Amino acid sequence: MQLRAENISRxxxxxxxxxxxxxxxxxxxxxxESGKLTVLNGKSGSGKTTLLNMIGGLLNPSEGKVFLDETxxxxxxxxxxxxxxxxxxxxxxxxxxxxxxxSVYENILLPGMLYGGTLRTEEAENWMTVxxxxxLRNAMPAELSGGELRRMAIARxxxxxxxxxxxxxxxxxxxxxxxxxxxxxxxxxxxAGKAVLVVSHETDAxxxxxxxxxxxxxxxE
Amino acid sequence: MKHxxxxxxxxSRRPGRTTxxxxxxxxxxxxxxxxTIVVSSLxxxxxxxxxxxxxxxxxxxxxxxxxxxMKNLLxxxxxxxxxxxxxxxxxxxxxEGVEKASAQxxxxxxxxxxxxxxxxxxxxxxxxxxxxxPWIAESxxxxxxxxxVVVGCRVETDVGNSFRIYxxxxxxxxxxxxxxxxxxxxxxxxxxxxxxxxxxAEEKEISHKIDSGNxxxxxxxxxxxxxxxxxxxxVNNRLNGHVRKATAIRTAGMMTEVAxxxxxxxxxxxxxxxxxxxxxxxxxxxxxxxxxxxxxxxxAVYRLLGMSRKMMSGMILKETALCSFTGALCGTALGAIxxxxxxxxxxxxxxxxxxxxxxxxxxxxxxxxxxxxxxxxCAAAARTAFRLSRVDPGTTLREGA
Numbered sequence: 001m002q003l004r005a006e007n008i009s010r011x012x013x014x015x016x017x018x019x020x021x022x023x024x025x026x027x028x029x030x031x032x033e034s035g036k037l038t039v040l041n042g043k044s045g046s047g048k049t050t051l052l053n054m055i056g057g058l059l060n061p062s063e064g065k066v067f068l069d070e071t072x073x074x075x076x077x078x079x080x081x082x083x084x085x086x087x088x089x090x091x092x093x094x095x096x097x098x099x100x101x102x103s104v105y106e107n108i109l110l111p112g113m114l115y116g117g118t119l120r121t122e123e124a125e126n127w128m129t130v131x132x133x134x135x136l137r138n139a140m141p142a143e144l145s146g147g148e149l150r151r152m153a154i155a156r157x158x159x160x161x162x163x164x165x166x167x168x169x170x171x172x173x174x175x176x177x178x179x180x181x182x183x184x185x186x187x188x189x190x191x192a193g194k195a196v197l198v199v200s201h202e203t204d205a206x207x208x209x210x211x212x213x214x215x216x217x218x219x220x221e
Numbered sequence: 222m223k224h225x226x227x228x229x230x231x232x233s234r235r236p237g238r239t240t241x242x243x244x245x246x247x248x249x250x251x252x253x254x255x256x257t258i259v260v261s262s263l264x265x266x267x268x269x270x271x272x273x274x275x276x277x278x279x280x281x282x283x284x285x286x287x288x289x290x291m292k293n294l295l296x297x298x299x300x301x302x303x304x305x306x307x308x309x310x311x312x313x314x315x316x317e318g319v320e321k322a323s324a325q326x327x328x329x330x331x332x333x334x335x336x337x338x339x340x341x342x343x344x345x346x347x348x349x350x351x352x353x354x355p356w357i358a359e360s361x362x363x364x365x366x367x368x369x370v371v372v373g374c375r376v377e378t379d380v381g382n383s384f385r386i387y388x389x390x391x392x393x394x395x396x397x398x399x400x401x402x403x404x405x406x407x408x409x410x411x412x413x414x415x416x417x418x419x420x421x422a423e424e425k426e427i428s429h430k431i432d433s434g435n436x437x438x439x440x441x442x443x444x445x446x447x448x449x450x451x452x453x454x455x456v457n458n459r460l461n462g463h464v465r466k467a468t469a470i471r472t473a474g475m476m477t478e479v480a481x482x483x484x485x486x487x488x489x490x491x492x493x494x495x496x497x498x499x500x501x502x503x504x505x506x507x508x509x510x511x512x513x514x515x516x517x518x519x520x521a522v523y524r525l526l527g528m529s530r531k532m533m534s535g536m537i538l539k540e541t542a543l544c545s546f547t548g549a550l551c552g553t554a555l556g557a558i559x560x561x562x563x564x565x566x567x568x569x570x571x572x573x574x575x576x577x578x579x580x581x582x583x584x585x586x587x588x589x590x591x592x593x594x595x596x597x598x599c600a601a602a603a604r605t606a607f608r609l610s611r612v613d614p615g616t617t618l619r620e621g622a
Contacts, residue, residue, distance in 0.1 A: 049619060059615050082524075093619065097522050
């Protein structure tokens with residue numbers, strides 16, 4: 001399995017210096033392969049999140065294409081792309097990503113509820129234990145701290161077990177011990193055959209990486 | 222099934238939002254259901270009155286209109302007793318353009334020991350009656366015998382019971398179906414019986430009559446059917462000129478008056494329903510607009526996890542439909558509780574013929590109110606569903622991260 005971005009760019013139409021647009025990502029090509037953990041680092045505002053959203057099928061590039069194996073993601077209809085993302089690409093965004101009306105356990109099982117099929121309850125129990133949130137299973141998101149919410153989002157993606165895992169600053173709200181736990185979990189997922197991309201502006205993740213990319217001013221150096 | 226349980230969780234864990242949606246839609250359903258039932262009952266009442274009246278002209282004593290309005294007598298069961306010389310019947314029959322004429326004699330019972338209830342007793346002549354008998358025949362399959370009465374549906378007695386008027390016992394031969402008019406509170410008997418009752422009233426020193434001497438020489442009203450293709454207005458004028466000390470009243474005029482009142486009431490109800498709907502729709506749009514901001518993050522998560530735009534719009538619309546259905550069901554039930562037990566009160570207040578629709582129609586109106594409410598709820602939510610389905614999950618979840 002391979003997730004491949006070919007010369008993707010993203011422009012936002014707003015006044016930026018002399019130009020009438022701002023180019024957040026400039027002609028980036030990138031390949032994520034199964035079995036590898038890639039770390040993408042760079043300063044805030046360098047275009048990491050925009051790039052992650054584009055390769056995750058969430059944001060249409062202004063130019064270029066994104067392929068999952070031979071499938072051109074943005075050539076798909078919304079319903080087909082949504083279904084593909086649900087089954088094959090897991091995105092852990094920055095910030096809160098909990099449905100407030102569902103408990104922690106329900107949030108973790110949520111991807112499996114969208115398109116039917118068996119709920120991955122055993123995996124959910126396992127990842128909750130690994131990430132240290134098993135005692136919060138019946139808690140509501142409003143009762144959790146930022147770090148607990150982040151671990152819940154990570155557990156949700158790992159439970160769904162997609163082929164590609166894209167994590168945006170996954171250790172941002174975590175202490176050192178939890179950072180190690182989470183990065184170890186991503187490393188295990190990569191070893192299990194997943195393609196994992198960890199976007200971070202910190203250096204902690206680099207020790208776990210098979211590939212390190214650096215992003216600056218919208219391009220990968 | 223999983224989607225349904227997700228919807229139920231979303232709704233039950235946002236009780237404030239869910240309750241306000243249910244209340245608003247219930248409010249809409251009450252206004253539609255009650256409005257439809259009242260207007261339909263008024264129309265049915267008018268139609269029933271038209272069917273039951275069966276005469277083109279009614280000739281009454283000249284002083285009758287000043288004593289009691291014929292419209293009130295027919296609509297509200299106002300008790301009226303007035304008499305004229307029985308020769309009026311012959312005079313009417315002699316008038317050019319009259320096809321049929323039939324007399325009736327009115328007598329009011331008393332709220333006293335001698336009478337079961339205070340009602341209007343109407344005596345008619347089975348030989349030539351064309352007004353009362355056609356619809357009495359719906360409830361009674363044999364000619365009405367002496368000292369037998371047929372009672373309106375709102376007279377409190379049952380078939381087979383004896384009914385006391387001025388200490389004379391009458392057997393209840395039949396009970397009529399509801400007409401929604403004052404006729405529902407009247408008691409009908411033949412001429413022999415009414416004369417016995419008039420005599421009994423005389424004996425109690427309660428005289429209803431004019432100084433015309435013999436009981437058999439009085440009538441209260443003469444109902445007239447004009448010849449086909451004859452102008453009733455012309456016959457009405459002739460009757461006014463030909464029958465002394467009597468007034469001819471065209472029933473069409475009376476019906477037009479009632480229809481005008483009904484149209485006025487219907488218009489008022491329609492305006493009230495419109496006002497309620499406009500208010501409720503404005504509130505619904507505000508609630509849904511607020512929901513756009515409240516649910517942006519939540520729906521961005523669904524989108525992030527792979528929910529398509531169509532699924533997301535569908536989920537919002539299904540949630541709204543579920544709330545609207547619950548609201549509409551509660552509203553319709555509440556509407557039924559408000560409108561049916563107070564039928565008599567509504568009828569009295571409106572002073573118009575009022576006949577509640579049959580159960581089949583009521584079920585139809587209830588389904589209509591529920592369907593309209595759900596449709597409007599979903600229409601109000603459609604814009605919100607569209608806007609929320611366009612939420613960009615990446616940007617939304619990053620905001621305020």
